[in-house]
Amino acid sequence: MTTPGPVTPTSVDVAIVGAGFAGIGMATQLARRATESFVVLERADAVGGTWRDNTYPGIACDIPAHLYSFSFRPPTDWATLYPRGADIQRYLQRTVDDEGLAPHIRLGCELRQARWDDDGAYWSLVTGSGPIRARVLVMAVGRLSEPHLPDVEGLESFTGTVVHTASWREGLLSGGERIGVVGTGASAVQVIPHLAENAEELVVFSRTPPYVVPREDRRLSDSERAELQVPENAQALRERLLHDADKGFRQRLGLHPDIDDIRDRALGHLNRQVASPTLRAELTPEYEIGCKRILLSDDFYPALERPNVVFESSALDSVVECKARAVSGNTYDLDILVMATGFEATRPPAATRIRGRGGRVLADHWSDGMVSYASTTVSGFPNMFVLDGPNAALGHNSAIYMIETQLDYVVGALDFLAHNGSRSLEVTAQAEEDYTREIDERSAATVWLTGCESWYVDPRSGRLTLLWPGTAVSFRERNGTFDPQPYLTETRPQDRGGPSR
Template sequence: MPHVIDVAIVGAGFAGIGMATQLARRGRESFVVLERATGVGGTWRDNTYPGIACDIPAQLYSFSFRPPWEWETLYPRGAEIRRYLEQTVLDEGLTPHIRFGCELRNARWVDSTSRWEIATTAGSVHARVLVMAVGRLSDPHVPDIEGLESFTGTVVHTAQWRSDLLTGGERIGVVGTGASAVQVIPHLAADADELVVFSRTPPYVVPREDRRFTAEERARLAVPDHARAVREQMLVDADRAFRQRLGLQPDIDAIRDRALGHLRRQVAAPGLRAALTPDYEIGCKRILLSDDFYPALQRPNVVFEPTALDSVVECKARAVSGHTYDLDVLVMATGFEATRLPVAVRVQGRHGEVLSDHWSAGMVSFASTAVSGFPNMFVLDGPNAALGHNSAIYMIETQLGYVLGALDHMARNTFDAMEVTAAAEQAYTREIDQRSASTVWLTGCNSWYVDPRSGRLTLLWPGTAASFRERNGTFDPQPYLIESRPVDEGGRNP
């Protein structure tokens, strides 16, 4: 572990590896990547449950600044994405910069040195700039279920899957019907003696229509100019879906009809179809892609329980409906601590302010990247930096450009610290609130995109991917306070 560094990056998922790649190519700043696990990949390293895959096309779910990858299918599998990131580390020469098994214990801004003092499980480091790249899907969420600790079987979250968990013939309960659940349920149903699916709210599901690329397609996608053109067109096409999130017609009617038509075609039984019909506006929660979720629910060994899991007593799981089920395994497909990042309690800014306290009424920022009171710190894939309809990697790359612009500004002007003003952060927060007020996320239902305490949309950018880049893709020093420490007679900072 280096003692003093220019940039410390926390996290080795897409955002952290992207930041490290850009810094390595520049060759200007010294940097280190602090990763608590034993490998890179972030959520694609942690999630290994059966059926894990991306629901964004491969051409969009990859770095634009990396050579085209020979993706096997339209929607890449989790293991393939992990290999992509591992290969990026090798090709870009990042291995010497990554410290594995290095969990952040505390990061504290020190005014007297204008540095971040970072304590980890593998030692400490002082960094001029701190880049938080921990993402929103890194800490599993397990709901507070009465008696769960008394369960005599095995409880596992989808993000903590074990290859030796199932041998076949188990009685399995799956809690949740979100993105992970619709992928894992068809695979579990194939081998379970009985599978019970606890559903608090049924999802909207549209056809996935995945397929393998032909040899000809793969050859064409290996041509950089062609790959770039395909990617750009996909971005434009995906951005059109934002009109649905504004509730605009005929766009929202078309996507609703597509989802409900998919349900009608795949589920003939009126009772089950009614139980699987959402009672909220489409797009408010994540729209899921699957061709085999509905068929799996109609297998003779599968029970769809249209209420949430309420309590557990030893091997018996009781639903809100009052129905009880004897189970051997409980699979928690219950998402992540997305609106309340657990790592925020470990970051202390100016005057000892803790990031979790600064975000007590919901995550706030400026340009979705900088936080007032936390000098020389940038957050990737954090407040209002995600999308519900397009590529997260495009958003991350936009933020990378912003951070690189900030580093360039610091280098050109040789100052020690810069901090976005409270006024700029407040104005940006008002802008987010105004943009999101009329979207389905705040008018259609309650979802994990919305902070439960403040009722604010804190995870998603309430606009297109293109508008995010236009608004936040270029660093502007105007909203920042600049600080320089005095120099001694020899021209050095004391």
């Protein structure tokens, strides 16, 4: 386990908030450059982000291992096609160890407030380990860091145990419990088959059923693993996986026959695995495929046909002591409620703690949904970069590829600051507005805006604010290289210059 350094610096060139994939990736790039001082602030007691927090039974990634890893790290000896959560956590910890990042990481150090100082042109941070002054702020808190709990009447009266999948703890189950799972998203389809094995009764509350396609995971043979330890082989596989996954974006545009093929694959999987006509009907989505996340599983549907499993095709409505009532009116006596209800993705709570130029709160700037330029910078917030934030995720490909694209952009901006003699860099409001309009126009034709309720879409504005409405490769082409043209720069006092472009 990474241990905190003995002293937290009071002044650094770059402060990184978050020690998940994005934060560790940024730290690795800075450590290799060795030109900027930096610190990584992590509120938890270990690195890993999503893969540290989520330890529920069955936790795994739905992107192949050789694509869901850094291209700039030597290939890892992955045991399976799709990496398990614990394997990813070990990969990130090994990155910290191999890259010598531990002295830069402050664990148990939460960012309480960040405020831009207009006069000094730096970020003033209030943290759990004291104040820090940083020339550049990199927000790497991700989209899956704040669990979402639905507003369920009487939930506080439940006499059993309520646990979110992101807050799972060892020893929670001893066997024979009556368990309710709320939700049928990505974490639910992974945890449900495992809970069903030992539960006396398992009730699955489903507001809307998901589309599920075969996962077809398997262990890699010894010869395959040896072959993929060769960097050239691992890189070739990564490139092939990337481009194969990008072909799936045609489905998200609703293009034929692509969308018909994936829909047929999902419904065929359902028909093959579920014998009951009634249950098949309840599990058949009424929205267009791809509007919500398409899930991968080979054991979710079979688990629902077990005699101890009840599929409740309506949401959890209310709780009175041990009784959970569904919208349908059905009630169930339960010992444990597992909330597989996702995260506060479109409205990141960290935005309430960041104040930019003139004291403007980032959450207020994002009151109509997250906006940005190049999915990385925000007008009114100089020298700040947001990783894995507005329109920087994908519904069909690897988040790590997107993060690496943003890392290249940030490094380019740091180089510009250093070589141009500038003390601040701020994207113009017009550039942000134009980029937001571009995102909206590109989003209009996608399945994500066809009417289903999805965590990809901001609930207030109805805008697609999480996903990049294009391929992974197109994101790199659009946002992989820093261009100073849309930015206002402020030169250092000794240069006797004012704001310029």
